[in-house]
Amino acid sequence: xxxxxxxxxxxxxxxxxxxxxxxxxxxxxxxxxxxxxxxxxxxxxxxxxxxxxxxxxxxxxxxxxxxxxxxxxxxxxxxxxxxxxxxxxxxxxxxxxxxxxxxxxxxxxxxxxxxxxxxxxxxxxxxxxxxxxxxxxxxxxxxxxxxxxxxxxxxxxxxxxxxxxxxxxxxxxxxxxxxxxxxxxxxxxxxxxxxxxxxxxxxxxxxxxxxxxxxxxxxxxxxxxxxxxxxxxxxxxxxxxxxxxxxxxxxxxxxxxxxxxxxxxxxxxxxxxxxxxxxxxxxxxxxxxxxxxxxxxxxxxxxxxxxxxxxxxxxxxxxxxxxxxxxxxxxxxxxxxxxxxxxxxxxxxxxxxxxxxxxxxxxxxxxxxxxxxxxxxxxxxxxxxxxxxxxxxxxxxxxxxxxxxxxxxxxxxxxxxxxxxxxxxxxxxxxxxxxxxxxxxxxxxxxxxxxxxxxxxxxxxxxxxxxxxxxxxxxxxxxx
Numbered sequence: 001x002x003x004x005x006x007x008x009x010x011x012x013x014x015x016x017x018x019x020x021x022x023x024x025x026x027x028x029x030x031x032x033x034x035x036x037x038x039x040x041x042x043x044x045x046x047x048x049x050x051x052x053x054x055x056x057x058x059x060x061x062x063x064x065x066x067x068x069x070x071x072x073x074x075x076x077x078x079x080x081x082x083x084x085x086x087x088x089x090x091x092x093x094x095x096x097x098x099x100x101x102x103x104x105x106x107x108x109x110x111x112x113x114x115x116x117x118x119x120x121x122x123x124x125x126x127x128x129x130x131x132x133x134x135x136x137x138x139x140x141x142x143x144x145x146x147x148x149x150x151x152x153x154x155x156x157x158x159x160x161x162x163x164x165x166x167x168x169x170x171x172x173x174x175x176x177x178x179x180x181x182x183x184x185x186x187x188x189x190x191x192x193x194x195x196x197x198x199x200x201x202x203x204x205x206x207x208x209x210x211x212x213x214x215x216x217x218x219x220x221x222x223x224x225x226x227x228x229x230x231x232x233x234x235x236x237x238x239x240x241x242x243x244x245x246x247x248x249x250x251x252x253x254x255x256x257x258x259x260x261x262x263x264x265x266x267x268x269x270x271x272x273x274x275x276x277x278x279x280x281x282x283x284x285x286x287x288x289x290x291x292x293x294x295x296x297x298x299x300x301x302x303x304x305x306x307x308x309x310x311x312x313x314x315x316x317x318x319x320x321x322x323x324x325x326x327x328x329x330x331x332x333x334x335x336x337x338x339x340x341x342x343x344x345x346x347x348x349x350x351x352x353x354x355x356x357x358x359x360x361x362x363x364x365x366x367x368x369x370x371x372x373x374x375x376x377x378x379x380x381x382x383x384x385x386x387x388x389x390x391x392x393x394x395x396x397x398x399x400x401x402x403x404x405x406x407x408x409x410x411x412x413x414x415x416x417x418x419x420x421x422x423x424x425x426x427x428x429x430x431x432x433x434x435x436x437x438x439x440x441x442x443x444x445x446x447x448x449x450x451x452x453x454x455x456x457x458x459x460x461x462x463x464x465x466x467x468x469x470x471x472x473x474x475x476x477x478x479x480x
Contacts, residue, residue: 004055013331050075061367087255116271141195147185170264222247392440401455410447
């Protein structure tokens with residue numbers, strides 16, 4: 001199972017609540033996102049079933065699309081109406097997995113981690129299979145590379161197997177320790193019995209469910225009720241909101257692993273990172289000869305040890321050192337690498353000020369594609385719209401605005417008041433105020449168009465919808 005929650009605010013302005021870090025291509029030089037990499041690193045493990053993904057309901061179409069891009073048919077996508085941490089997510093997955101009498105092993109992974117050595121990762125997971133099949137709750141502890149104070153630690157009750165051991169076996173857990181101070185972290189590192197808490201687990205569904213029933217029964221009862229009253233939503237399974245809202249928000253570590261006598265830890269040495277900050281991303285990425293990580297349209301001259309990233313405009317680093325510079329369509333972040341963790345504080349300030357940049361990008365993703373607000377003025381605005389092959393906007397009308405559509409790529413089918421027309425590249429069409437209309441892409445390449453809106457009111461709540469193939473409610477249909 002892959003846990004797709006979290007907003008990754010320490011990687012703002014790239015990672016935001018509307019499109020968090022797990023859906024971005026951050027780890028390595030490839031184009032796969034962290035979520036896609038999480039699934040792909042499982043290749044070669046024996047007996048794998050299709051993945052069960054648990055995500056925020058607002059991200060469901062992003063998750064489905066990213067799985068489609070790597071040609072993966074999920075075993076299910078469970079939608080959390082609100083975030084409740086990892087214990088409820090594991091409980092829901094275990095209940096779902098055992099609903100038909102099966103009792104599979106659950107490999108619990110976060111969607112937003114980087115693992116550079118996938119072969120070592122696979123070997124370690126396989127080493128834990130025997131203990132998990134015997135009913136133990138296995139967690140994978142990261143072999144520390146430094147006395148980090150930003151991670152929780154796991155102390156083993158016995159000496160840990162050395163890296164590269166022929167047949168490493170999990171070791172009973174003595175205790176979990178919250179993020180230590182620097183001196184304590186130094187002692188942990190010197191002892192050889194401590195690993196970082198990765199939040200990755202392997203156990204039988206029935207075993208973790210039994211411990212949840214014993215140690216956190218209120219979590220199981222709320223999750224069981226949420227599943228009993230769930231509802232199918234296209235290819236998704238939506239947990240019942242009221243029941244799930246009554247579930248305590250608690251991590252599986254706190255609810256079970258810190259209390260159970262079945263817990264054991266297996267050391268993992270595979271180039272792991274939770275990419276919890278821009279500094280961490282700089283450390284794990286490939287650097288040039290001057291220690292720089294360059295992404296996108298970037299020029300570096302006489303600069304050292306910088307992370308420079310451009311999503312749109314040219315970024316030039318000239319004679320700078322130890323900086324993080326991240327450019328997006330609406331924000332430019334410039335920070336010293338030593339202060340990169342403080343980005344979360346800035347996000348909090350923006351949220352309290354009501355700044356939209358705190359939560360959403362200018363480019364908004366929808367199940368049919370995306371739209372990007374380009375420019376706006378009094379009584380008019382311009383958007384760039386992209387519609388995926390085979391996708392369609394909802395059938396809708398507006399009371400206060402008219403629209404002009406200019407297709408710049410592909411061919412669209414435009415429906416206006418029951419009449420259809422083909423609109424190709426360099427062609428346009430006019431949508432009068434009050435007209436029932438819809439745009440579809442019947443082709444095999446994305447349709448791109450420029451939309452010019454004009455009228456007395458241009459808010460997204462001036463949309464009356466009549467049909468929507470994605471089954472979305474009015475509450476989430478804003479923006480077509």
